[in-house]
Amino acid sequence: xxxxxxxxxxxxxxxxxxxxxxxxxxxxxxxxxxxxxxxxxxxxxxxxxxxxxxxxxxxxxxxxxxxxxxxxxxxxxxxxxxxxxxxxxxxxxxxxxxxxxxxxxxxxxxxxxxxxxxxxxx
Amino acid sequence: xxxxxxxxxxxxxxxxxxxxxxxxxxxxxxxxxxxxxxxxxxxxxxxxxxxxxxxxxxxxxxxxxxxxxxxxxxxxxxxxxxxxxxxxxxxxxxxxxxxxxxxxxxxxxxxxxxxxxxxxxxxxxxxxxxxxxxxxxxxxxxxxxxxxxxxxxxxxxxxxxxxxxxxxxxxxxxxxxxxxxxxxxxxxxxxxxxxxxxxxxxxxxxxxxxxxxxxxxxxxxxxxxxxxxxxxxxxxxxxxxxxxxxxxxxxxxxxxxxxxxxxxxxxxxxxxxxxxxxxxxxxxxxxxxxxxxxxxxxxxxxxxxxxxxxxxxxxxxxxxxxxxxxxxxxxxxxxxxxxxxxxxxxxxxxxxxxxxxxxxxxxxxxxxxxxxxxxxxxxxxxxxxxxxxxxxxxxxxxxxxxxxxxxxxxxxxxxxxxxxxxxxxxxxxxxxxxxxxxxxxxxxxxxxxxxxxxxxxxxxxxxxxxxxxxxxxxxxxxxxxxxx
Ligand SMILES: C[S@@+](CC[C@H](N)C(=O)[O-])C[C@H]1O[C@@H](n2cnc3c(N)ncnc32)[C@H](O)[C@@H]1O
Numbered sequence: 001x002x003x004x005x006x007x008x009x010x011x012x013x014x015x016x017x018x019x020x021x022x023x024x025x026x027x028x029x030x031x032x033x034x035x036x037x038x039x040x041x042x043x044x045x046x047x048x049x050x051x052x053x054x055x056x057x058x059x060x061x062x063x064x065x066x067x068x069x070x071x072x073x074x075x076x077x078x079x080x081x082x083x084x085x086x087x088x089x090x091x092x093x094x095x096x097x098x099x100x101x102x103x104x105x106x107x108x109x110x111x112x113x114x115x116x117x118x119x120x121x122x
Numbered sequence: 123x124x125x126x127x128x129x130x131x132x133x134x135x136x137x138x139x140x141x142x143x144x145x146x147x148x149x150x151x152x153x154x155x156x157x158x159x160x161x162x163x164x165x166x167x168x169x170x171x172x173x174x175x176x177x178x179x180x181x182x183x184x185x186x187x188x189x190x191x192x193x194x195x196x197x198x199x200x201x202x203x204x205x206x207x208x209x210x211x212x213x214x215x216x217x218x219x220x221x222x223x224x225x226x227x228x229x230x231x232x233x234x235x236x237x238x239x240x241x242x243x244x245x246x247x248x249x250x251x252x253x254x255x256x257x258x259x260x261x262x263x264x265x266x267x268x269x270x271x272x273x274x275x276x277x278x279x280x281x282x283x284x285x286x287x288x289x290x291x292x293x294x295x296x297x298x299x300x301x302x303x304x305x306x307x308x309x310x311x312x313x314x315x316x317x318x319x320x321x322x323x324x325x326x327x328x329x330x331x332x333x334x335x336x337x338x339x340x341x342x343x344x345x346x347x348x349x350x351x352x353x354x355x356x357x358x359x360x361x362x363x364x365x366x367x368x369x370x371x372x373x374x375x376x377x378x379x380x381x382x383x384x385x386x387x388x389x390x391x392x393x394x395x396x397x398x399x400x401x402x403x404x405x406x407x408x409x410x411x412x413x414x415x416x417x418x419x420x421x422x423x424x425x426x427x428x429x430x431x432x433x434x435x436x437x438x439x440x441x442x443x444x445x446x447x448x449x450x451x452x453x454x455x456x457x458x459x460x461x462x463x464x465x466x467x468x469x470x471x472x473x474x475x476x477x478x479x480x481x482x483x484x485x486x487x488x489x490x491x492x493x494x495x496x497x498x499x500x501x502x503x504x505x506x507x508x509x510x511x512x513x514x515x516x517x518x519x520x521x522x523x524x525x526x527x528x529x530x531x532x533x534x535x536x537x538x539x540x541x542x543x544x545x546x547x548x549x550x551x552x553x554x555x556x557x558x559x560x561x562x563x564x565x566x567x568x569x570x571x572x573x574x575x576x577x578x579x580x581x582x583x584x585x586x587x588x589x590x591x592x593x594x595x596x597x598x599x600x601x602x603x604x605x606x
Contacts, residue, residue, distance in 0.1 A: 005370075005403040010415035020415035035399060039345035040368055043488075047421055088402065111390075112380045114406045115372075115413035118465045122411055122440045 001092045001113050006056050007048055009113065011099035011106070013121040019099055021052035022106065024059045027094035034088040041084055042074050048087075057086045124165070125187050126201040126301060128279070129175045130309075131242070131288060133335070137196045138164065139520035139536065140338050141179065144190040147341045150182050159519055159538060167206070169294040175242060176281065176299075178203075184304055191305030193365075195312075195334045201277055201301035210257050213298045217261060228302055229261070234268035237276045238303075243284030254278060258300070275303035314396070315360065321395050322387045324355045324378060328428055332524075332534075333361035339494040339520060339536045340424035342367040347402075349422045351409040351482060354378055356389040356401070358426050363398040367423075372405040374438055374467070379404055409478050410439035410470060410555075414486070419543060425483045426494040429475050437470030441559070471565050472498070474558045476511050481551040484515040484543045493537045499523070501531055508533065515541045 011019030054065045064082050066073070073079040096105040097113055104121075107114050129137045142161055145151065151160035163180040170176055175198065181187040184202070191200035204225060205216030217225075228235070237258060239251050246254065258278060265273070279299040283292070315330035317323050328336070336358055342348055344366035350358050353371025355378065363369050371389070373379035382388025393400040407413045430437035476497070483493040493516065499508040510518060510533070520536035558565050 002402055005405070008415060008418055008421065009405075009413050012411055012413055018416075032400075037345050037368070040347065043345070044347075044421075047418070049415075110380050110388075112376075112404050112406060114376060114380075116374065116376075116406050116408055116465055117411060117440050119441050 001097075001108050001111055002088055003053060003056050003060070003090060004044065004048075004087045005113065006092075006097070007053050009097065009115065011097075011101070011104060012115075013099060013102060013104060013117060016099060016101045019101065021049070021056065021100065022097035023100060024056055024092065025096040025098060025105070026060055026092060027096075027108075028092075029060050029095075030091045030093050031089050032091050034084070036080070036084045038080060041080055041087070044087065045069075045071070045074060045083070053086070057090070060090050060092065062086055062090055123182070123184065123187075124178050124180050124203075125304060126203045126299065127177045127179045127191075128198045128201065128240075129177070130196050130198050130307075131175050133196060133331075133522075133524065134173050135522040135524065136335050136534065138177075139522050140194055140196055140335055141190055142520065143339050143341060143536065144193055145181065145186065147193075147338075147343060148186045148189040150186050150190075159517055159540070167297055167299075170297075171290050174290055176279075188305035192308060193338065194307045195309070195331055195338065197305075197307045199277065199306045200304040201299070202304060203299055203301040206297065206299045208295055208297060210298065213300060214257075214260055217300055225261075228274045229263050229265065231264040231266075233265040233273040234271075235263060235265050235274045235276060236267060236269050236272040237278055240277055240279045242281050243286045243288045243290075244282060245285075254280070261300075277301055277303055311364070315364070317357070320355075320357075321391050322355050322382050322389065323357070326428065327355045328357040328361075330357075330361070333358050334364070335522075336426050336494050336534065337361035337365055337367075339534065340426040340492050342424060342426075346423040347421065348424045348426055349486065350427045351407075351412075351425065351479065352427045352429055353389065353404065354428075355382075356392050356404075358428065359401060360392055360396065360398065362424070362426060363393060363401075364396065366399075368399065369401040370403045370405075370422075371401055372407040372409070374406065374408050374440075376406045379406055408438075408440045408467075409482065410474070412478075412482060419485050420488045420491075422486050422491060423488055424492045424494065425479075425487060426492075427479070428496050429479060430470065431472050431475065431498055437475050438467035439470040439474075440465060441468050468562065471558075474565060477551070477554055477558070480511060480513040480516070481548075481555075483537070484513055484539065484547060484551075487539045489539055489542060491539045493535075493539070495535055496532045497535050499531050499533050501525065501527075501529055510535055513537070514547060515539050515543055 006022065006024065009022060011022060013019065050069055054067060057063065057065050065086055091111060092108050093111050095108045097108060098105050127141060145162055150162065165178040166172060167176050167178070181190065187200050191197045204220045205213050207213040207216055237255060239246060239254055281293060282296045311334065312330050317327055317329055340348060340362065342362035342365040346367045348359065348362040348367045348369050350371040353359060353373045356371060359369040359371050379389060389404055390400050405413070479495060487493065497510060510521065516537040517540045518535060518537050522534040523531050525531040
């Protein structure tokens with residue numbers, strides 16, 4: 001699971017009012033190179049919840065991201081490289097995503113978060 | 123500029139929509155980009171049937187025409203026609219009258235060339251081909267012939283009586299064309315990506331040709347983000363990734379989406395096999411209860427999928443069957459059983475599945491983004507003309523039918539997001555979602571076109587024994603039309 005995905009997901013258990021951001025329990029973290037596409041990054045930038053993104057990156061051991069951002073940073077190659085790396089190249093292979101309200105764990109195995117709810121959670 | 127667009131004689135309903143989609147992708151409508159949905163101008167050669175392979179299309183530039191042809195799957199060739207006629211004399215006259223400045227640059231001594239001969243439903247012997255070529259001696263070719271890798275390909279196309287049965291009405295009058303090739307589909311992609319040699323496939327994997335057509339309808343390209351909520355073995359995303367898109371997929375079935383058939387036989391490995399960028403993300407999730415955070419919207423440029431309404435893979439959704447039927451009271455999974463618990467699921471009706479898909483797309487597509495998906499249609503004699511799902515955020519831009527049997531066909535729908543997802547639309551969708559849940563059984567019964575479409579055929583139909591059956595072999599229409 002990449003951090004882009006983490007930034008999109010939440011715990012949608014019945015009764016939970018704010019299931020975002022999910023806490024990350026990191027087991028195995030791997031890095032995989034991804035071709036950089038500036039247009040893609042610029043589009044996605046506007047959709048990212050930045051604070052949770054920075055926190056999630058730190059949990060996975062990457063702390064090069066600025067705490068505060070504004071769109072002008074998208075002209076900086078240095079920023080784009082870091083953003084790209086954090087967004088797409090760090091991969092949670094094994095671990096869990098934890099609902100911030102209930103503590104329910106959504107396992108991540110073989111890189112794939114299991115977001116399916118139990119029948120009493122829907 | 124008008125070009126002749128010659129199609130392969132297959133998937134007839136998919137051919138023009140593919141060219142239209144690629145015209146959009148390559149900027150044919152760029153100059154008047156006012157949010158309107160545009161389409162190209164088409165013409166038929168005189169007396170030609172609309173399902174025949176030969177069409178004329180007006181495309182703003184040769185570069186765009188070339189890009190369209192090269193990226194397409196169903197364009198056999200895009201040609202600049204230098205002349206046409208009903209006889210060789212007429213053809214010669216027409217080519218001679220075609221402006222020199224359009225011809226001479228391609229006929230110089232520095233350029234190698236090749237003349238190809240083509241027809242439809244007919245083949246020429248070597249002797250006939252030689253004779254045909256001699257008829258072109260009036261064209262002042264100065265360059266060298268290169269049969270393997272010519273700078274310019276020319277086509278001499280003669281359409282006369284068909285020898286083979288191609289499902290089209292007979293030719294009214296012989297017609298001959300001569301033109302210069304602008305571009306053609308790269309069909310070599312198809313053997314490369316054929317399912318036969320794919321490492322991981324399942325019973326509902328999308329065949330490569332259709333997957334590419336779907337990716338083209340979705341305008342997959344570098345920098346775009348494509349989502350498949352019913353990803354299965356990933357065959358649709360493989361096609362999107364081939365065209366350079368970033369991809370993401372989800373499926374309710376963990377064995378399919380995560381486990382596959384082992385460490386090197388799973389969805390990821392299908393991308394590795396072709397050297398493609400692997401998906402940004404694969405998820406196990408239920409499209410009935412999408413896991414997106416509140417406020418997330420307009421993430422994807424296209425959503426392309428084959429929803430689960432077939433016999434082979436009917437849809438499931440979260441929530442126990444008995445629970446939804448009201449047979450048992452709300453049930454709590456015991457804490458000690460949670461970790462390994464396999465949530466039970468209930469049948470997912472066609473209407474609900476489509477409702478969820480349209481709601482997802484309305485929310486998660488960017489403006490102008492595309493939803494491309496299959497929809498099943500009954501073909502029985504007395505069934506009314508099919509109507510297709512509608513949504514206030516979308517405009518339906520392409521409908522391509524593929525007949526699968528006497529009883530049903532599937533239709534590839536392409537919808538473009540033209541209005542943004544408002545709170546009001548979201549609330550209506552939410553109310554509908556709850557209604558589906560509260561009246562689960564009613565919706566399963568009334569809303570399940572899928573069972574009507576895919577239930578076993580009544581035996582009288584199958585055997586055609588009640589005399590007037592429309593489905594017996596004998597009454598199969600001669601004109602095959604969309605079967606090809
Ligand atoms: C027709 S298949 C699509 C196959 C896919 N195109 C491929 O290449 O393998 C439908 C898929 O939807 C999945 N599915 C069924 N119900 C679902 C749901 N509620 N949410 C998400 N996926 C679901 C099935 O597990 C199946 O893999």
